[in-house]
Amino acid sequence: MNKPVRQALFSALLVWAVAYPIFGLKLAFAGVTLQVHGASASTLGLIAGASVLLFLRVLFAEPLGRLRKGSGKPWVPPRVSNYLTLPSTQRWGLVALVALAFVWPFFGSRGAVDTATLILIYVMLGLGLNIVVGLAGLLDLGYVGFYAVGAYSYALLSHYLGLGFWECLPIAGLLAALFGLLLGFPVLRLRGDYLAIVTLGFGEIIRIFLRNLTSITGGPNGISNIEKPTFFGLSLERRAADGAQTFHQFFGLDYNPAHKVVYLYLIALLLALVALFVINRLLRMPIGRAWEALREDEIACRALGLNPTVIKLSAFTLGAAFAGFAGSFFAARQGLITPESFTFIESAIILAIVVLGGMGSQLGVVLAAIVMILLPELMREFSDYRMLMFGALMVLMMVWRPQGLLPMQRPHLELRQ
Amino acid sequence: MSQNNLLEVSGLSMRFGGLLAVNGVGMAVKEKQVVSMIGPNGAGKTTVFNCLTGFYRPTGGTILLAGEPIQGLPGHTIARKGVVRTFQNVRLFKDMTAVENLLIAQHQHLNTGFFAGLFKTPSFRRSEREAMAYAEHWLERVDLKAFANRPAGTLAYGQQRRLEIARCMMTRPRILMLDEPAAGLNPRETDDLKALIGVLREEYGTTVLLIEHDMKLVMSISDHIVVINQGSPLADGTPEQVRGNPAVIKAYLGEA
Numbered sequence: 123m124n125k126p127v128r129q130a131l132f133s134a135l136l137v138w139a140v141a142y143p144i145f146g147l148k149l150a151f152a153g154v155t156l157q158v159h160g161a162s163a164s165t166l167g168l169i170a171g172a173s174v175l176l177f178l179r180v181l182f183a184e185p186l187g188r189l190r191k192g193s194g195k196p197w198v199p200p201r202v203s204n205y206l207t208l209p210s211t212q213r214w215g216l217v218a219l220v221a222l223a224f225v226w227p228f229f230g231s232r233g234a235v236d237t238a239t240l241i242l243i244y245v246m247l248g249l250g251l252n253i254v255v256g257l258a259g260l261l262d263l264g265y266v267g268f269y270a271v272g273a274y275s276y277a278l279l280s281h282y283l284g285l286g287f288w289e290c291l292p293i294a295g296l297l298a299a300l301f302g303l304l305l306g307f308p309v310l311r312l313r314g315d316y317l318a319i320v321t322l323g324f325g326e327i328i329r330i331f332l333r334n335l336t337s338i339t340g341g342p343n344g345i346s347n348i349e350k351p352t353f354f355g356l357s358l359e360r361r362a363a364d365g366a367q368t369f370h371q372f373f374g375l376d377y378n379p380a381h382k383v384v385y386l387y388l389i390a391l392l393l394a395l396v397a398l399f400v401i402n403r404l405l406r407m408p409i410g411r412a413w414e415a416l417r418e419d420e421i422a423c424r425a426l427g428l429n430p431t432v433i434k435l436s437a438f439t440l441g442a443a444f445a446g447f448a449g450s451f452f453a454a455r456q457g458l459i460t461p462e463s464f465t466f467i468e469s470a471i472i473l474a475i476v477v478l479g480g481m482g483s484q485l486g487v488v489l490a491a492i493v494m495i496l497l498p499e500l501m502r503e504f505s506d507y508r509m510l511m512f513g514a515l516m517v518l519m520m521v522w523r524p525q526g527l528l529p530m531q532r533p534h535l536e537l538r539q
Numbered sequence: 540m541s542q543n544n545l546l547e548v549s550g551l552s553m554r555f556g557g558l559l560a561v562n563g564v565g566m567a568v569k570e571k572q573v574v575s576m577i578g579p580n581g582a583g584k585t586t587v588f589n590c591l592t593g594f595y596r597p598t599g600g601t602i603l604l605a606g607e608p609i610q611g612l613p614g615h616t617i618a619r620k621g622v623v624r625t626f627q628n629v630r631l632f633k634d635m636t637a638v639e640n641l642l643i644a645q646h647q648h649l650n651t652g653f654f655a656g657l658f659k660t661p662s663f664r665r666s667e668r669e670a671m672a673y674a675e676h677w678l679e680r681v682d683l684k685a686f687a688n689r690p691a692g693t694l695a696y697g698q699q700r701r702l703e704i705a706r707c708m709m710t711r712p713r714i715l716m717l718d719e720p721a722a723g724l725n726p727r728e729t730d731d732l733k734a735l736i737g738v739l740r741e742e743y744g745t746t747v748l749l750i751e752h753d754m755k756l757v758m759s760i761s762d763h764i765v766v767i768n769q770g771s772p773l774a775d776g777t778p779e780q781v782r783g784n785p786a787v788i789k790a791y792l793g794e795a
Binding site: 400403404406407408409411412414415418419421422423424425426427428429430532533534535537 | 592593594613614615616618619623624626630631632633634635636638639642643644646647649650651653656657659671675678684687688690706707710
């Protein structure tokens with residue numbers, strides 16, 4: 123047997139070896155004992171089909187590759203691609219996308235708008251973490267801690283002092299930034315793996331602290347009935363609290379719960395756009411360049427008179443502030459927060475968004491947030507295999523695009539001629 | 540020693556545990572001089588550099604920059620006072636473009652206000668424009684203008700060396716310290732380097748402190764040479780004095 127055939131046979135066998143135990147065998151209880159059942163004929167057929175396909179794919183890998191290389195023509199005619207890459211075209215494209223994002227929820231379904239709001243929260247978180255991990259190169263596994271600080275600051279201020287969402291938003295951001303600064307100090311001398319471990323611990327400390335501070339935070343039960351944001355003082359609930367007016371009464375509309383959902387979406391969109399704008403400007407400011415320089419070479423930074431301490435702390439602080447904003451919005455949207463909303467898996471998802479999007483890339487973060495949140499929602503029916511698919515997606519990404527979906531583009535700076 | 544020394548080092552020593560890497564090194568550098576430090580491999584030349592630039596905290600001795608003691612200060616503080624260095628193995632920000640490398644180094648001369656940058660105020664725009672103009676000036680000087688938007692890590696070795704010197708010049712240094720700038724350069728590039736160091740001194744009034752093994756280069760551009768062997772000062776003088784010094788010849792070539 124020659125080599126391609128042998129390889130192809132081996133691949134086909136591998137399909138069976140992997141797929142049969144996972145899909146083909148089912149465990150069932152019969153009384154107190156476990157029984158192993160075989161799979162249905164259709165499942166076996168599917169596995170057989172997959173193995174045949176892989177067999178053919180490996181067998182004809184070489185001619186297929188030649189075929190692909192042979193058709194070297196560009197997909198898009200050059201004139202069109204020139205037009206598409208013009209800065210003015212791209213600016214108008216961006217404006218159109220933003221306009222679309224503002225308009226569609228008025229026509230979209232309630233569930234879709236709700237999911238989009240969740241995506242926007244993760245966009246904010248991803249953008250914030252991108253400062254720390256993508257730009258400054260400091261691997262932070264406890265980012266969810268700042269998210270929790272933001273959420274609890276709003277929840278507690280609203281619960282005990284009766285403050286509204288809009289007053290609390292900047293306070294939550296500042297408090298999270300303060301925690302970012304506090305975490306920054308002890309980890310100044312750490313890098314890489316060591317930094318990751320310490321920040322991981324920090325995230326867990328905040329969660330466990332919140333869970334055990336029962337007298338103030340309600341412990342594992344969390345805080346419920348958190349007020350929703352108001353529209354210039356108008357409540358979007360069916361009935362307003364004493365003395366307040368509701369949105370639908372003021373405008374003489376019938377009460378519609380969709381108003382609230384759309385309003386929350388619009389707030390999230392606004393916050394995400396502000397975050398996008400601010401970080402985009404930061405990137406082109408001396409501090410943004412210093413973050414990247416720190417990621418590239420800390421010693422060279424010092425030799426040029428850049429103070430690494432200030433740069434690191436500013437990255438931690440600003441990154442945490444965005445998590446604080448996202449957190450207080452999250453609390454307002456959910457109306458109920460518990461420490462279990464802020465487990466390590468959240469940090470992992472946010473980090474996955476940053477890595478998947480392409481470290482340092484803003485648009486990459488947006489795209490990756492959509493992928494990471496939308497895919498599980500769309501694949502609810504396969505929810506048993508959700509983690510399997512998640513893992514498969516990660517493996518495929520690392521094989522095909524290790525630099526991320528939309529890797530960071532270096533800014534092209536025009537010189538005077 | 541006289542008062543008009545820009546840099547004055549005396550009795551500098553650096554001990555790592557039981558190892559005395561630098562022992563009682565002294566030197567005096569006047570404004571606009573080119574001073575070289577030579578010595579066999581492992582003599583402690585780079586350790587002296589690390590002490591002068593604050594990467595190590597010297598265990599003894601004094602370092603005066605224009606009469607002000609700077610020994611033991613953190614590296615970035617010393618750099619802000621105008622003592623800037625290059626590295627033996629080039630340390631550029633490799634993923635960033637050449638011009639970005641130059642912009643980073645100008646942080647002291649830029650408008651770093653948060654809100655100024657956020658809203659792109661006129662003063663922010665002006666300071667960025669000036670930084671770009673200065674970066675462009677130096678890219679032209681070191682013949683890298685065509686590579687301005689290339690990631691620094693993709694440049695050829697000689698180009699990276701030139702970019703690193705240009706990046707130091709962005710900080711408007713008083714003393715530029717070059718750690719083996721000619722290592723890995725071909726003879727033509729070494730000649731260019733020699734011309735560049737001349738330009739630094741004549742046009743920009745920069746004082747240059749040099750570690751170098753290329754004796755032809757050292758002898759032709761130095762005003763003063765300090766020889767170090769096994770951490771201790773061996774000789775000190777003009778190129779002619781050092782060239783004829785029997786102790787130096789012995790250290791380099793072994794016993795006759």
